[in-house]
Amino acid sequence: MSVFTPVSESELRSYLNAYELGELVGYKGIEEGIENTNFFLTTSHGEFVLTLFERTPAADLPYFLGVMDHLSRAGIPSARPMPRRDGEVLGTLNGRATAIVERLSGRGVDQPSPEQAAALGTVLAKMHKAAADFPAQRPNCRGPSWWTPALKELHDKLPQEQLALLQDEVAYQARVDQSALPGGVVHADLFRDNALFDGPRLTGLIDFYYACNDAWAYDVAVCVNDWAINAEGCFNASVYDALVGAYAQERAFSEAECQAWPGQLRRAALRFWVSRLLDWHFPRAGELTYSKDPAEFERILLAHRQRTPQWPG
Numbered sequence: 001m002s003v004f005t006p007v008s009e010s011e012l013r014s015y016l017n018a019y020e021l022g023e024l025v026g027y028k029g030i031e032e033g034i035e036n037t038n039f040f041l042t043t044s045h046g047e048f049v050l051t052l053f054e055r056t057p058a059a060d061l062p063y064f065l066g067v068m069d070h071l072s073r074a075g076i077p078s079a080r081p082m083p084r085r086d087g088e089v090l091g092t093l094n095g096r097a098t099a100i101v102e103r104l105s106g107r108g109v110d111q112p113s114p115e116q117a118a119a120l121g122t123v124l125a126k127m128h129k130a131a132a133d134f135p136a137q138r139p140n141c142r143g144p145s146w147w148t149p150a151l152k153e154l155h156d157k158l159p160q161e162q163l164a165l166l167q168d169e170v171a172y173q174a175r176v177d178q179s180a181l182p183g184g185v186v187h188a189d190l191f192r193d194n195a196l197f198d199g200p201r202l203t204g205l206i207d208f209y210y211a212c213n214d215a216w217a218y219d220v221a222v223c224v225n226d227w228a229i230n231a232e233g234c235f236n237a238s239v240y241d242a243l244v245g246a247y248a249q250e251r252a253f254s255e256a257e258c259q260a261w262p263g264q265l266r267r268a269a270l271r272f273w274v275s276r277l278l279d280w281h282f283p284r285a286g287e288l289t290y291s292k293d294p295a296e297f298e299r300i301l302l303a304h305r306q307r308t309p310q311w312p313g
């Protein structure tokens with residue numbers, strides 16, 4: 001259950017006075033999601049999602065909401081933030097920074113078909129191109145300056161073998177030159193639960209709260225690790241081919257990206273292995289939600305270190 005901050009009907013009615021979204025018809029807490037408090041809202045004007053930001057740093061919210069707004073205006077299926085009467089997209093409710101965005105149709109997928117993976121690849125490449133003129137910048141907060149102290153924190157929690165693997169991978173990543181890779185705004189967390197589908201049609205990209213400026217190939221690698229590789233580290237060849245093939249058709253990888261591809265897959269695996277280890281060993285006080293299994297990403301990283309696929313093409 002992920003309603004960390006309850007909201008009463010009267011609090012919500014009063015909060016909605018700041019918007020031009022009509023009368024409240026109903027609302028319901030959303031159980032999925034482990035970072036923020038989310039509600040589905042129905043008003044006389046339509047369907048929306050209300051988010052009370054619990055963990056996301058307030059200073060970054062204008063960037064995230066700006067990216068969503070920019071992309072939805074460019075025809076990418078991301079939820080448009082609803083402006084308040086004063087023109088702002090952020091408000092405060094029960095002590096939390098709060099936003100209302102449009103509710104997108106569709107549902108997440110657990111086992112994507114090649115068709116759905118291709119739809120994701122196409123939209124991801126379009127998203128990268130559409131955000132190329134987004135003016136604001138935000139560095140990736142899950143890079144070397146984050147995982148180096150994270151490993152120190154984890155030092156006493158992990159067996160020597162895991163620590164050695166993590167340290168070796170961090171050392172490898174430090175030798176990779178990212179500067180030659182083209183990039184821009186990336187989603188950076190586009191797992192299966194952050195894409196909504198209606199059958200084969202991709203109807204929504206959600207949860208832009210790790211979006212940042214980074215290499216585009218890294219964003220593709222984050223997707224591949226979750227969409228095309230199972231928890232044992234085995235590739236699903238048809239999903240992989242469909243995803244990267246559709247991406248490449250929309251935006252071809254440069255020579256530098258092709259060469260960097262194996263390292264990007266490893267970087268993406270390292271990032272989520274470390275964040276899951278932190279969530280596992282240092283759960284939030286009062287946490288009621290489950291932590292995701294860190295070992296999945298250990299296996300994925302090991303698989304990449306043993307036999308990484310080259311970029312097809």
Ligand SMILES: Nc1ncnc2c1ncn2[C@@H]1O[C@H](COP(=O)(O)OP(=O)(O)OP(=O)(O)O)[C@@H](O)[C@H]1O
Nearest residue numbers: 030032033034035036038049079102103104206207
């Ligand atoms: N704009 C939207 N349209 C439709 N459904 C949405 C929208 N935003 C969120 N949802 C629903 O709410 C759920 C939780 O949202 P989200 O994934 O953003 O949660 P979170 O707690 O902020 O992040 P995380 O997934 O990292 O835990 C999603 O799984 C989806 O069902």
Ligand SMILES: N[C@@H](CCO)C(=O)O
Nearest residue numbers: 189191272275276292
């Ligand atoms: N997508 C992440 C959680 C949210 O950042 C994971 O599966 O570890």
